Amino acid sequence: MTALAGLSANVFAADAKTIGVSIPAADHGWTSGVVYHAQRVADLLMKEHEGLKVIVKTSPDPASQANAVQDLETQGIDALVILPTDPDPLVNAIKEVKGKGTFVSIVDRAPSVNDNSVRDLYVAGNNPALGEVAGQYIKDTSPEAKVVVIRGLPIPIDQQRQDGFDKAIAGSKVQVLDRQFGNWNRDDAFRVMQDFLTKYPAIDVVWCQDDDMAVGVLQAIEQAKRTDIKYVVGGAGSKDMIKKVMDGDKMIPVDVLYPPSMVGTAMELTAAALYDQIPAHGTYTLDATLVTKDNAKNYYFPDSPF
Numbered sequence: 001m002t003a004l005a006g007l008s009a010n011v012f013a014a015d016a017k018t019i020g021v022s023i024p025a026a027d028h029g030w031t032s033g034v035v036y037h038a039q040r041v042a043d044l045l046m047k048e049h050e051g052l053k054v055i056v057k058t059s060p061d062p063a064s065q066a067n068a069v070q071d072l073e074t075q076g077i078d079a080l081v082i083l084p085t086d087p088d089p090l091v092n093a094i095k096e097v098k099g100k101g102t103f104v105s106i107v108d109r110a111p112s113v114n115d116n117s118v119r120d121l122y123v124a125g126n127n128p129a130l131g132e133v134a135g136q137y138i139k140d141t142s143p144e145a146k147v148v149v150i151r152g153l154p155i156p157i158d159q160q161r162q163d164g165f166d167k168a169i170a171g172s173k174v175q176v177l178d179r180q181f182g183n184w185n186r187d188d189a190f191r192v193m194q195d196f197l198t199k200y201p202a203i204d205v206v207w208c209q210d211d212d213m214a215v216g217v218l219q220a221i222e223q224a225k226r227t228d229i230k231y232v233v234g235g236a237g238s239k240d241m242i243k244k245v246m247d248g249d250k251m252i253p254v255d256v257l258y259p260p261s262m263v264g265t266a267m268e269l270t271a272a273a274l275y276d277q278i279p280a281h282g283t284y285t286l287d288a289t290l291v292t293k294d295n296a297k298n299y300y301f302p303d304s305p306f
Helices: 002-015 029-048 062-074 088-098 127-141 156-169 186-199 211-224 239-246 262-276
Strands: 017-024 052-059 079-082 103-107 121-125 146-151 175-181 205-207 231-233 282-286
Touching (some): 017 029, 017 062, 017 262, 029 052, 029 211, 029 262, 052 062, 062 079, 062 088, 079 088, 079 262, 103 262, 121 127, 121 262, 146 156, 186 211, 205 211, 211 231, 262 282
Parallel strands (some): 017 079, 079 103, 146 175, 146 205, 205 231
16 A cells, blocks of 8 residues: 555656746736636646646846846746747846747747747737738728728737738728837727827728727727728727627627637647647647627627626
8 A cells, every 4th residue: 555655656646746827927918817717727627637736927028027037037947938028128137038948938929039949839820910800801892981090009919910901902092091009908009099189180091910009999980980981990809899790780790819828829729838749849720700699609608707
């Protein structure tokens, strides 16, 4: 009995692993969805793998996230899953972890140099396609539209989205009047949209690449009582915007998916790499699906926080 108990303890010890998960604080809808799915999948993984410990840490900015990564490192993690608040300032902290042989998965926000010197796995939505799908819809639906663009943050994925949008409308009569950063924040987007409404007496379409910002945009349009704007195209797939698409809201006829649940996908693949030795290195890219009234019910999750 003693020998068997010792063998069982050794087997358990061999299976005991720790995954550290470092993500932004829930400062807007999409990141609140990230926090929700990270905690949900952490619980599922710990039930699935006896001996697995998943530690989820949230951080409001790059400096505090670098400290969180260092704290996770001191706890002896076997893998790190990180969705950076801003990727380039965190590269050194990530490389330090990877340099110790830890499996590293980066989610969503890639650094300028995104190769195997920084991470083993990269999981993200298709950022160029998010912009391209939106631009194609606008070009097809409103081929001579005057468009204002509200960007996210000045980081690489934002530029990828802009490049995809510009590619889609290239050679068309769609005219971009202006582009300003809204920081993926509904209040900032509200202020930017107010500025656009003051500067431009005629606007046909708003592309704001993010559903949180779309909330602020719609508020600004309603407050200004502007009737020239035909519709707004956001992105991510928040339950409120999907519901508007389902209901046939003329101001939100479509949405483009960029799901916060991708952090859970990265966590599941990371656990599979640790426990099942599957080949999880490289890049895993999710589709940027155009959500329309015909398919919106497939993407509506009323219990989600986002």
